[in-house]
Amino acid sequence: MQGYLPNSPKSPPARSKDTFKCLLQELVAPMALSPLEAALELGDELVEVLKQLNRSENEASADTGLEVDELHHLLGRGPLPQVTAPDVERAVTVLVGNGLARCLDTPEYSWERGRVVAIRYTITSEGKAFLVSRLRRYGRVD
Helix, strand or coil, rough: CCCCCCCCCCCCCCCCCCHEEEEHHCCCCCCCCCCCHHHHHHHHHHHHHHHHHHHHHHHHHCCCCCCHHHHHHHCCCCCCCCCCCCHHHHHHHHHHHHCCEEEECCCCEECCCCCEEECCEEEEEHHHHHHHHHHHHHHHCC
C-alpha cells in the first residue's frame, strides 16, 4: 500500500473550525472587484505612475523617462507594494492613450544606468496639469 504508515491513526485528527476556515480560504478564488472599485484602484495607480514620472523628470540630469520595470520597482517598494508589472503596463498605456504621458522609443545609451535604454515614458504638460488639479481637489497628492 502506498502511503501507509504503520503507526499512524486510522482517521485523521479532528481539526478546529479555524483550521477548516483557513483551508477553505486558500481554495476559494478572491472575488472580482466591482467596476467602481476597479476604476478607483486604476485611478490610484495612474496617479502614482504620474508622480514617479514627474519625480524622474525633476531629478533627471541627462536621462529622461522611466522604463516599465523601473516604474514597477519604484511603485512596488513604496506606495503600491501589491502592484504587478501588468498593472504598471496597463496604467502607462492608459496614460499615453490619454495624453498624460508620452513614450520615448528611440534606443540610447544611458550613462546613469550604464546600459542602452529603449522604451521609456515621460510625463507631459497635461499630466502635470492633472497632478496639479488633483492637488487642488484633494489638498495634496501624497
